[in-house]
Amino acid sequence: MNEKAVVLDEQAIRRALTRIAHEIIEKNKGIEDCVLIGIKTRGIFIANRLAERINQIEGKEIQVGELDITLYRDDLSTKTQDGDPLVKGSDIPVAITDKKVVLVDDVLFTGRTVRAAMDALVDLGRPSQIQLAVLVDRGHRELPIRADFVGKNVPTSLSEKIAVTLKEVDGSDKVSIFEK
Template structure:
């Protein structure tokens, strides 16, 4: 569905949209949701730095949502990954949560709970590389790389070079 060039263009577009919506880079902080959201947040930070000339090293971090999920009883838990709060902090900042796929909205609900434990942002926005629909909660992304309508039985697979050795987005049959 998407290859490295399309993913790169989507991230560049999202970076520009973030800057436009925020009227610049002031007070921006990016928090990636592990695993792939962390790498996407770093890529967005790199693009924002290229566009604005402002360093984003102290404005990008990771937000682990494992212990805030509402499905811990029904599924085995993955090992929590450490939350890394950017040096700039989150209080009174514009925080952009970054995730790879937006599906039911439950991960983002958990992220909002985890974020509340860290402080009080002025505004929280959401950037997702892929929005596949099927929302179960009233959550929507402010910035989307690609809308990929899919059946509930299908699986949207995101591959990133940092984790998987290649960049790609595919839709696979759920039976696979």
């Protein structure tokens, strides 16, 4: 695959996350009863960065959790080579019942990951609200799911792939489009 374009560089990612943090605070009239839950893997790092921004803006800590949706995927059999899924485990530090949960992920594509994440959340408790924050929305939804907070909308063709690299995992911050 060839890199076609860089859609967000390090500064653009920082600005997008700062804007999303402000939008989360504004929509929820503060952060009371809010919790950020990152979808493994890159969603966790984005959620942690959002929590830092929210703390800088509000001067208050917001709880952050990690959600592993492996066993909730509807494409589980096509995602594993040896038949056994690699379950990394969830870590939600607070009860989510009656909380406003902001699910955080890197890319919104078909909506299937988000549906699996909502199924996993409902097994853990009954949030008063579930909101969705994504760094990139690339379109091509297969389910009626829409993000509440979007860093950047990047219309793509199905022959293109969006790759998000983050310092915590990949050593650098960048969002690129690749041609398949």
